[in-house]
Amino acid sequence: MRRIIWIGAAIALAIFQVACKKSGTNTDPGPTNNPPVVQSYPGLQLALTNDASKQIEIYDPMITDWNSADAKKWRWSPTTALGFSANEIKSFGGGTDFKVRKMKIWQDASYAVISDNSMAALIGYPSGQRVWSKVIGGNLHSAELLPNGNIALAASDANWIRVYASSQGADNNTYAEFTLGAAHAVLWDPLINGLWVTGQDLSGNTHILTALAVGGTAANPELTELKQYRVTLPSAWGHEVSAYYGNTNLLWVTTNGGEYVFNKTTKTFSMSPTNNLTFVKGMGNQPSGQIVLVRPDANKNPRPAISCPLNNWSSSTVDFYTSGGDWQGSRIVNGACFYKIKIVYDNYQ
Structure with a gap:
């Protein structure tokens, strides 16, 4: 995998492309206050991309021990029985994004989109059966299922956002492309009828949040x-x-340098209540307001005793915060390498 080499602003784009998964050497302290008791957290289930098991895994926050069999409610990886090719199975490394959406055009059934570094898929949920999939280079970092059944993808190394016509068949390869340096996120917003994306304007190397019309x-x-x-x-x-x-x-927005709340109306950012942590890879909130996030173990000081053994861009820990930013506690899975976390909620907002 790629290594971060901080050798100057002149190669900023190269720095990002190696940093977009690996976390770097800068470390910030994580939560230091221990909760008085291990708590159950009422709320929706949580999906984690796990580099160690090479699976998408869904956990119940009400279960306090995530190493127990009861905690893990669903797991997925591509198999021939689910309709995937040998090349797709070989390419899947645990995922970089996972979203569940209820689709009006498909009888209100739920589907999920998945991205991995070199593979993307649209599946039935919770069946896991293939609806559309493709091996795609470029270091995919995010996926979204649009209301018309097409899939949007962000590729950080290939510098693009694409929308594939997945609604037209399991092997359809038609796509639209928008150039965006170090593209990292795609999120459909029915309020603006557009797709929020993060990346870099290559003409001026400005790091931006913007929206695309489909x-x-x-x-x-x-x-x-x-x-x-x-x-x-x-x-x-x-x-x-x-x-x-x-x-x-x-919207929640994270960067290598911090985590923020973005106001669509004023187009302004405010600091997240969770202490403006750096290198947060996945972040969201339960409908109750509780905040959940995943941050690489390599960026915590000290590095946790139980941490991801494979790389420096993942974590064995999921942290829980109140809506006001007070740390409530964690769930730790021995040997896990969680990269991204998503609330399992089939509405866009």
């Missing part, structure tokens, strides 16, 4: 920027964009 038809999509939404990120190398459940005017 035009054309389902069979032949088109992508154009909604330039009225473009803003410069408060720190470099945008990473996660996720829904702020309970307030459709807000």
Whole structure:
């Protein structure tokens, strides 16, 4: 995998492309206050991409011991029985994103989209059966299922956002492409009827959050920027964009340098209540307001005794915070390498 080499602003894009998974050497302290008791957390189930098991895994936050069999409610990896090719199975390394969506066009059934570094898939949920999939290079970091059944993808090394016409068949290869350096996130927003994305404007190397309109038809999509939404990120190398459940005017946004709440109306960022942690790879909130996030063990000081044994961009720990930012506690899975976390909620907002 790639290594971060901090050798100057002149190669900023190269720095990001190696940093987008590996965390670097900068470390910040994690939560230091121990909760008085191990707590059950009422809320929706949580999906984790696990580099160690090479699976998407879903856990119940009500279960306090995530190493117990009861805690893990669902797991997925591509298999021939689920309709995937040998090349797709070989390419899957545990996932970089996972989202569940209820699809009106498909009788209100639920489906999930998955990205991995070199593979993407649309599956039935919870069956796991293949609906569409493809081996795609470029270091995929995020996936989204659009209301018309097409899949949006972000590729950080290939510098693009694409929308594939997955609604047109399991092997359809038609796509629209928008150039965006170090593209890292895609999130559909029905409020603006557009796709939020993070990346870098290659013409000026500005790190941005912006939105794309998906035009054309389902069979032949088109992508154009909604330039009225473009803003410069408060720190470099945008990473996660996720829904702020309970307030459709807000988004969670993370970068290598911090974590923020974005106001769509004012187009301004405010610091997240969770102490502005760096290198947060996945972040979201339960409908109750509770915040959940995953941050690489390598960026915690000290590094936890139980930590990801494979790489420096994942963690064995999921942290829970109150809506006000007070740390409540953690769930730790021995040997796990969690990269991204998602609330298992089939609504966009």
